Amino acid sequence: MMDQTVGTTLRLKREEKGLTLEQVFQAIKIRPNYLQAIENDDFDQLPSRAQARGFIRLYANFLDLNPYPLLDQLAAAEAPVEPVAPVQPTESKPVLEEKAKEVVDDLLQKGRDSLKEGLNTSAQKLQGSLSKLSEKIPYRIVKKGEPLAFARPASSASAGPKTGQTAPPISTSYRTMCEAMGTELREKRESLGLSLADAERQIKIREVYLYSIEEGNLDELPSTVQGRGMLSNYASFLGLDSEAFLSRFAEALQQKRLETLPPEKAGIPLPVTPQKEKLTGIRRLASPDLIFTGGLFLVFFVFIIWGSVQLLSINSQAANPTAIPISDLLLASGTPASSDMVTIEGATAIATEAGLSAFTPVDNLQETLLATSTSQIQVIVVAHHRAFMQVTVDGKSAFLNRVTPGSIYSFYGNTAIDLLTGDGSAIEVYYNQTSLGILGNASQVEEYRFGPTSYTNLSALNTATPAPSQLPTLTQQPTNTPTVTPETPMPSPTPTF
Incomplete structure (x- = not known):
């Protein structure tokens, strides 16, 4: 058997039992190609030498063979053949054996020393880490x-074994x-x-x-x-x-x-982490988050109520009057109704000869009248509603536009101030701190010239252009028209036969 290889020995034993590689695979779960490689002694086809030894052992046990002689034979076949140094003719065999023994002893001693040193170093490192x-x-x-x-x-270890029994320690x-x-x-x-x-x-x-x-x-x-x-x-x-x-x-x-x-x-319990006490009842409701959120909602609710009150108070106030369009003033005739007049805030009403309501601003007008000036002529115009106005101061145009209701216009000059308006009822004039009142009626053109000591109504000096008289025309008198009375036809006699 020693003359045969490992693969040949296994193959002959398998053939002796009449088994196929597939049957062996079903029994020991080793792939057929690996079994074939083992029987052909082609161990390079196996994954590794360690697995080859394990496969041979399992295969031999399945075939009822002792695996250890096969493994030793495999190891001997794998061991490299070291070249043997030529024996010196001068040395005897005992001398060679003694030298070989010394070399082997030195190698073993070096291996033991290195292994011991490695173990000591590893033990020290492990002891520190542990x-x-x-x-x-x-x-x-x-x-x-x-x-x-x-x-x-x-306690079972300390107690001795019972009679007739041998308990391991x-x-x-x-x-x-x-x-x-x-x-x-x-x-x-x-x-x-x-x-x-x-x-x-x-x-x-x-x-x-x-x-x-x-x-x-x-x-x-x-x-x-x-x-x-x-x-x-x-x-x-x-x-x-x-x-x-x-x-x-x-x-x-x-x-x-x-x-x-x-x-x-010994026997000290594990440290217990203290747990926070659970909040219950009022303490749970009085958390900082809940207080902050409730405060925000409360502020928001108060803001909504305040805004609603402000809106209601604004809506309850009287609506501000609007100015009358200039087209309505130009087309209007006669005396304007009191409802058409513009109310100036902070003013008091006074009666005029024309039956119109004049308004004198209290604050701004008094301040304007009392204002000091070095000019000889002072003309202050208070606008009650929109109208065209032209003002010339010392020969230079100072104002040429429509006045704004409720506004106060002041003009100062040394020679003359000319004022022209298209609606005498729209403006009220103060000349050198003397009230002249409303200049005229509605839609009446008024022109004034103010001097240092007196003023002149130029519109009153202008003579009205006489209207042309109509030429007489001939009016025909009606003539008598003869009346023709129609004749009544006489009935003709009807012949009788």
């Missing part, structure tokens, strides 16, 4: 010596929990026929760290975070539940913290 992390890991209320939930009670220490995880990982790896070197090539974790995990020396890992990642990757690679291992690792850290607590702090 001391910082242990202060941040929360803990629950645990009495001194009380085991975790997953472990058996410590039970411990819930941090070290025991780590060793339990490492033992399970090592057994799974050995069942797959893998070495630590094979696992290092596959998951890229140094062999020294994998060895520490299997030995339960989790404190020798670089840090707790890296230890979680290495443990999760290693368990997933071996086909185990990584989440379960992470939970066990967390419980182990919990137990370590409890073990490192001083005796006076």
